[in-house]
Amino acid sequence: MKEKNMGIKTLTKNRIKAPWHLWLMGLFFIFIYTNGIYDYFMMLLHNVNYYNSKHYGEDVVKYFTNYPMVFLIFYTTNVFCGLIAPILLLFRTRWTVLVSFVSAISMLCLEVLTFAFRNRWNVLGPWVSLFDIALLLMTIGFFFYCRALAKRGVLK
Template sequence: MTTERDKRAVRPPWHMWVVAVATFAIYFGGARDFLRILANDADYMVRQFGEPGVNYFADYPPVLRLIWAINIVGGLVAPCLLLALSRWALAAAAVAAAAQVVLLIVTFGFRDRWDALGAATSWFDIGIGVATVALVGYCWVMRRRGTLR
């Protein structure tokens, strides 16, 4: 049985647009960083991270690059799915958050990220991790409210 509510076009609430656009913008910038670093653009790395950043990324392990790629893809796909009101937005956000947390733990714990990239970049990346975990929470709430189907 179809209800009147089911017949109406369901649109994302205004706050979902804010969350999705902000998340997409942050991860679009992250994708740009990822691709420029992957391309070994030394000038870009020096401008962004200083000379130690070039050395840090010179021997960046392939497994960490893969986890970083998973994080970026999840972070770009999740806001698109969110605006499509798809329940899969939660899964995409959770994958992005899990990959980000793994990257933070491994790079701070075993790759000396703080010293190599500096405090500003390190705090920024921690903030991205917190924001991505918050995105998971937001998607969970929207799913629970029935906004994501």
């Protein structure tokens, strides 16, 4: 009987407790990327009411009409991996690191390509462009955060 209890205590001692900020970061990024997925569907399905609510003009409608496949792949990968990564974080799995990395890289590629080849700054405007750059930096930061948690043994 004592051996079983000692095994449970040892197992409990070896498990690293999830820090409070893990929950904050996970929920924050779920919120961010849930909104991102909503935006993704509204933009690509050309929801006129959504465009009007954001005060987007005809240039934005044209920008997302016949959106190139390469950009669509990066966009899709970013928003879905961006949502999956914080969910995995809440389950404390090491897969979080890989999925957050894929999200960050796909977003970086998307932004580099759209700024270089789609005139993103002029079409979407400075506010949206700067907001997206801030999201990119936060997504990269989230990857490094997840990697640090994995190195500390919080993610298994």
